[in-house]
Structure formats: C-alpha cells, structure tokens
Amino acid sequence: MMLSLPQLAEAFGQLLRNGATRPEGQAPEHPGSPGAANLAAPATACRLTDYALKGYHLDVTVSPGEVVSAASLLDGEGFALDAITGLDWMADGQMEVVYDYFHPRNALRVVVRTRLPRAEPVVPTISTVFPGANWHEREAHDFFGIRFLGHPDLTPLLLPEDADYHPLRKDFALS
Amino acid sequence: MEPQTELDCSPLVRFAALDDLLALGRANSLWPLTFGLACCAIEMMAAGASRFDLSRFGAEVFRASPRQADVMIVAGTINKKMAAAVKTLYDQMPEPKWVIAMGNCAISGGPFVFPGQYAVVEGVDKLFPVDVFVPGCPPRPEALIEGILELEKKITGRRRWPVVKPQ
Amino acid sequence: MMPQTERSAADGPQETFVLNLGPQHPATHGVLRVKLTMDGEYITRAEPVPGYIHRMHEKMGENRTWAQFLPNTSRIDYLSAMTYTHAYVAAVERAARIEVPLRAEYIRVITSELNRLSSHLVWFGAFLLDLGGFTPLLYAFDDREKILDLLEGLTGSRLTYCYYRIGGVCNDVDEAFVQGTRDFVAQMRPRFGMYRDLVTDNVILRKRLEGIGPISAELCRRYGATGPVIRGAGVPYDVRKVEPYSVYGQFDFEIPVFPEGDCMARYRVRMEEMAQSLRIIEQAIDRLPAGPVMAPSVPRVLKPPPGDCCFAVEAARGRFAVRIVSDGKEIPYRVKLRTPSFSNLSLFEEASRGMLLPDALALMGSLDLVIPDIDR
C-alpha cells in the first residue's frame, strides 16, 4: 500500500474536523483530566513540514483526547511508533507529549503532539493501539510524571522501583 | 540468593612461608567475575581475547558465579538501582577477594557526575573497598592487565615484571 | 515446526516459579534483568526490567552546551559510537543550518561503516557465546582489533571515539588510514567464508537457530523494532535507504532481507550486512573527494534557532533517532534519544512466551542488545 503524504494530511484534517465538531457533551474516547477542560482549547493543526529542515514530513497537533484516534489512524495506515517524548514547557505551565511515528515501508514520518496542563499532565494511553508504546509511556512517566490513563502498569522502568521523582522536569533538583 | 553476613576472615595465626606460598598461588590464579556493566566491559572482553590474552597470567577463567570468583572487575558505571545488586555480588564472593575498579565511572562516576545528578554512584569505593583503580574511559586492555599485575604485586609484595619507565 | 518448543495447553496447569535472570547474568550482556515466570524450563512470562545502567544521558543533554554533549553520544551504544555521534551532530547541523563539506561526509560514512562492522563482529562473538561456542568470539575479536587499530590511528580512541564535530569531523584522514582501510577490506573479505565454514554451516548451530524465536513483520511494526530484527522479518527497512542521509544515496549497496523471521534470519542479515558495509567502505575510499573536513562558518557558541528537529540514522542495532528541541540558547532545551535496543527489547515479552529458556536466550542474543542503549 503506497501512501501519499497529501492523503495522509487529508485524513488527519478529517480527524481534527471531527474532533472540533464533536458536541461538547460527548467526550472523545477518553475523557482526559478535569484540568484539560479548564485549559484553553489546544490549537489543533495539521501541517506539512520541510523534511530537510525538520526531519519529519507531517506535524500534527491534537487535543489530549485525540491521541488515541490519531494513533489508530496511523496504525491503520501501517505506521510504527518511533518514540514518545515528554517536553516540559515550564514557562508556559504546559507539558507537551510528542509521538514520533515512522513508516516501515515508506519514507514518511509523522509527529503527533499534544499539550497538557503542567500541574496535572494526564493523557490517555496508546498502548492499546501500539503495544510498543507501553515502555515509552512508562519512560515518559518516569522522566516527566505524565500519567497515561488506562496504562496497565506505570511502575518506574528506568528509574529505581521506588523512585518518586521525575528528573527531566525543568524544576527538578536533588535536595 | 541472600547476601552473606560479613565474616572476619583474617587468620589468628600466621605462618610466614605458608602465607607466601598461599599468596603466590592466589596471585597467579585470579579468576574474575563475569560482570560487565558498560563500555569498559567490552575492553575487559578484549583483554581476554587473543591479542591481549589475559590467560597468560592465568586470569582468563571468567566465572559467572560469584562463589567461584576471586576478583571483581567493576567495569562500568554503577547506578543507584544497580548498587544493591553489586554489593550483594561482592558479599557473595568468598574470602579472600579483591576488587578492581576499571574505568572512570567505577572510580568516581566519571563523566556522569554533575551537580544535581540523580542516578550514578560516584565511585564503587562508596560500596566496598577497592584494591586497584584503573583509570581511563574506557581503559585500554593493556591498562587492565597492568591493573591485574598491580593486584598481584599487592598480594605477593613482588612485581612480576619490572615497570617499564617511559622514555 | 518444532513441536517440542511449545507446551500445549493439554499438559494441564503447572506450578510456576519466578527466575531472576540478572542483573548479573552472562546471557544478558550487561546488567539487564529479566523476570522469568517459568513452568519447568518453559517460559510463561518474561518481563525485562531495564534501568540498571541508566546514566542520565538525556538529563545531561540539558546541562551542557550543544558541543559538550558529544562525548555522551559515544557512550550510549558504545559499540556503534560513530553512528550515534553522527545522528546527534547531524541533528544539530540540521537545526543550525550548517552545511557539512563533502569530504567530511565521506569520512563519516567510512568510519560509520567500519564501526558497524566492528559492532556486528562483537555481536557475532557474543551471540555464539550465548549458544555455548566460545572460540568464534575470539576470532571475531581478532578481526575487530584490526578495525580498532584503524579507528584508533584516526581518533585516538578504541571504543568511544567522539570523532565527529558539529560541522564536520575532528581531523582529516591521512594516507595511512586510507591505505590501511583498503588493506583491511581485502583482508576481511575471505574471513566471511571462514566464518561460514566454521559457524554458519554447523549443524548444531542451525538446529538451534532455524525456526527458533519467530518474529513477524507485524510484531516488529507494533513494537517499533527496527534494524536487523525487522529486516530478518522480511521488511527492507533501513534508514540508509528509506531516508538516505549523509552521502549514502551515492553508494551502490544492498539491504539484506530474510523473510523467515527466526533467529537464523537475523543471524544471516547481520552476516550479509558486514559484507555490504565492506562494499560501502570500498566505494567511499575510492571516491573520497578532496577538500576541507570542517564547515568554515560554525560559530564558537552555537545557538540554533528555536524549534525542534529530528535526525535518524541506521545504527548497528537499528533506527537511532535524535530529537532536539532548542529554545535559542547555547544549551539544548531537550535531547531525546530514540534508541533501537529499547524498542527491540520491548517485544521480547511477547515473542518469548512459551519458549524454552535456552531458546529464549538465543532469541535475546539475536536481538543484539546493548544495555546502556536501552537505559540511556
């Protein structure tokens, strides 16, 4: 199946429009956190990027509730999960989760990102879609304290079993 | 495997000649524990491989079980998650036992020490006594062999070969 | 195919016990711990527990300048230090819009491929050690020493090279390196025949690898496994071909692919890959252009413009990607390292279910794990 970039962008556009037109009462698959509602609606966007400058082809920003449907969409197109990264925007009071995807047969790389409130970073897990996400999410939880709703086991992966600190948060310092 | 309680194994009575013989035997049969942590472990393997050939000194018998090992070559970084396991391994080795700290990480934490670091044990001597330090990042296999010769000297009081002075 | 390796449900429920493999165990190649739930010698659940050599590389990235992070890149996967440094410097070059001279790119390709070769040789030896054959390890290390001599003459280090710089490479290659590399390629070629006779064609080895540890292309995709693991499952995914970086697009080489998905397929992929690396090295040495090896305009204090960017390379173990985020300062805002061993190991739990312990260890060996690469 040869997938072209415009088709994929169109599919994402569809997904984002659906998310935008969804009635307020019907939450997406996962409700997200109460904090997510208070936050100003995250800018959802889908734009093509210059591969030579960025290293990826498609940059998609979704609301926290839509990461699972984005993952399902990419799963259906035969993508594989590259990594899940946290990003601590302390100045903005936000936490960003970046999902990198690559395609094992085409030169296609997609970045899906979502912003969470820093005080309570909660996002639904995509380990139901990509089992490989399990470890990546545990790692993001280790480093940033991002909670992945529905994750089977969020015990520390790389940090000691009893670790209660999140070292890659910008305000982390050993006492 | 539970950790052993520490035993004081220094003998009550010493026999000079016998002690010398025992020291000679021990020094020439240093079996290391198969215990690679990180980069240095590759150089430790290289030291056992054909070009450098630890077996010349009878030290190529890498034993995977701490009960049969005489010297623990700590080859790599020890982090806080690993520290307890390393301590257990040390405790499980029967006396007399020696430790070589190979590489900067095992000596002091090496390049992974910075203000506010949260994971690395800054030197294996924080956990148990170390006999020989072999600096380098990673040390060359020759350096490890020199470390083993140095340990032999520590055991027997004699140097196997004269030290070659740099020109 | 191998009915003995699977325990049928008809055998009824059995008492299981937990076996801790590691953190110090000869088969885990370092300090990986695997919590095995065993039913006799059959594995009902294998749960890898990484983190015993977590060394804060990503935290360190946020603590030093862009160039100061370079030594770290050689110590993540110390067996393919060159390719890892390549990914990082290329990502920074991409973010800071630095053009690398052609000669430097060629040198990067040559040294990366030499490094890949030496990494595969270590894997070859260590894998055979897992299978109980000690001698091939020493043969492989002997050949590897020749590569290390070349790289040591060039970089001054045997393992952790830190040879690339942002904007080029540290120093130019000399005639001795060029000639030495030519000699090495000529010397190395016939060795593969010897390895085939000594090891690959051995009937015991084939019995232990063929049909053992099947990993399908779909399983690889769902876990994001790359490198020889996915190529051994029949998918020709190699970053050097799919997203050609540096000057890889200019060389004529093949991506070895074996569709069986078992340990033997992964074994063959790596053995073939070594020959392909030799091909690339030969071409690059022959076509090595003249010119400078450092970009002329790299600022002393590097401040890439704000934003993020990615760079992926094909390391010896698979796809290694660096994602850097800059906020316009001289210190990175975030350096994310996507390491291949991490993803490759994550499928172990699913792939090893119901296997016998020695087969599972063969499977683990065929994944070619470097533990600091998982833990970072």
Add this chain to the structure above:
Amino acid sequence: MNTALHLAEPYRLLLFLVGTLAFVGFNAAYLVWLERKGAGRFQRRAGPTEVGYAGLLQPVADAIKLLSKQLIVPPGTDATLFRLAPMLVMAPALMCFVAMPFSDALAARPLNLGLVMVFAFGSIHVLAIMLGGWASRNKFAIISAARVVSQNVAYEIPMLLVVITLLMITGTTDLNEIVRQQGGGFWHWNILRLTANPLMPVTFVVFYICMLAETNRAPFDMAEAESELVAGAFTEYGGMGFGLFFMGEYANIVIGCSLATVLFFGGWQSPIGVWPGLFWFLLKLYLLIFSVIWVRWTFPRTQFYGLLNLSWKILIPLSLFVLVLSSVLLKFL
C-alpha cells in the same frame, strides 16, 4: 612398578591406591592445563605462559588458591548434602580406576566383572551433581540438576546397548581379558573387527557421543551451560567444593576415554609390536582426551530437546540395530 606386583597383597593395594590417587589428581590438574593451552591454540593465543615454564605451574597455583578459599555454605541449603556432593563426585571416579588395566600386569585389581564395576561407579557422579544442585537451594542449580539426570538417563541406555554388543563379541567383562583379545596388530582392535560386526566403527561413534554426554562435556554441557544457568549445579559452590566438581569432571573424562581405549582401541596393546604397553595405553588415552577438548572448543552447545532427541530417536534405535545385527551374525556365522 613391576616389583610392586610381587609384594604382599595389602602393600600392593596400598601402593595402587596411592598410585591411582596420584594419577587421577595429576590428570585432573594437568588436563585443565592442557585444556587451557589447547583452547589457547585453537583460539590463536598463547594460553597460560607466565606461571612457571609454559604455564606448567598454573594448576598448582589454582589448587593452592582453591584450597585456601573461604568455605561458604549458603544459608538455607541442606548443609550435609551440600558438603557430601563434591566428595561423591570424586570417590566413585577413583573407584573406577581399580579395574582399569594400564598395562598387561598393571591393574590394581583384576576383576572378572571389571566393566560392570566401572559402569556401576561411573554412574554415581550423576547422583552427586544432582545432590549438589538440589542441596544448593538455587533455581539455576535445580534446573541444572534436573537436566543432568534426564540427560544421563537418556545416554546411559545407548551406551549400555553398544557395550552389550561389544560384550557379545568379546564374551567377557574382564577388562584385561578384553584387551588381550585385541593383541597382534591394530587390525585386531575391536573398532576394526568388521568380521564380527561390520558396524563396529558406528558402535564407537555412538559410544563416543554417549561418553561426551555422560561426562557433561560440550557440546552436551547442559549441566554447566554457562550462558544459561550461570554455573549450573555448581553455582553455589566455591573454593574446593567447586574444585572437586571440576576435578571430578576431568576424572570422568579420563575414565570415559580409558574405557574407550580399552574397549575399542586395544588398550595397552601396541599397534606395531614395539614399546611397552603403558606407553601405548597413555598415548591412546591422551589422543582421545585431546579430541574431547577439540570438540569442546569447536562446537556450540546443543539445545536440550535436541540432545534428548538425538538419544531417543537416533542413538537408541541405532544401537539396538547394531545389537540385533551383532547377535544375528554371532548366531549364524
């Protein structure tokens, strides 16, 4: 040594006891040296060179070190069995040499049931390894113990079957008598007695494979399997406990190879009719031992089910076939 044979029986036995102990001890120690040297040569390196001339004092250093190591009986083990197992591995090995004919007259005790006795005592080391593994209270050791037992049960059968084949041809279990029958040139050796059974070389191959498996040598070293089971049944043994297991392994190799020499290669018989019997016996013995070392450093380890399959599906039917063929030939020729 010959004068010793005319001494009064108790002194003679005593002398042989000392001689056997020395022989086994010396062999166990210097086979390790040979193995390390041999491994070195197979692997393009030197092996021990620094401890004494050509590393000849290496086994002495190892022995001193092992003897002076702290003895640990780990908590939770069955202390009695834990201490007993290493002795159980060594003592039966010594017993096997009682019946072994080193030359025409050089045998501790000529026994007409010599072969049976060697097999009886030769099997005890399995029990010892199992006890050691069991008593260690270590999961690796227990897995290893289970492996050793099933492996040895599987390989005892084809081994005994080929030996029965041989016994039908020789008609005696007296080892010295078996050797005497093979006198008069190497074409009289059992391995080449093709008139009695054209499959004699096959019988030897089966015997050799079984011997490797019985002594837990590579490629059948399931018991120690370093990359899988750490150190197998010996995981918890340090110092001389481990040293005894180590020596027991080599003593068993010596027994296995001696038996192969006696049964198939004419024991102390000279192939060309010159030089004393003891020389020829030892030459054949060490050539066989060298082949065992060679095999170890060449092949990877087999998988456990492969090992059992080889025994139950190939070796046992094959040796049964040889047995039937042999008896048919014996009956009708």
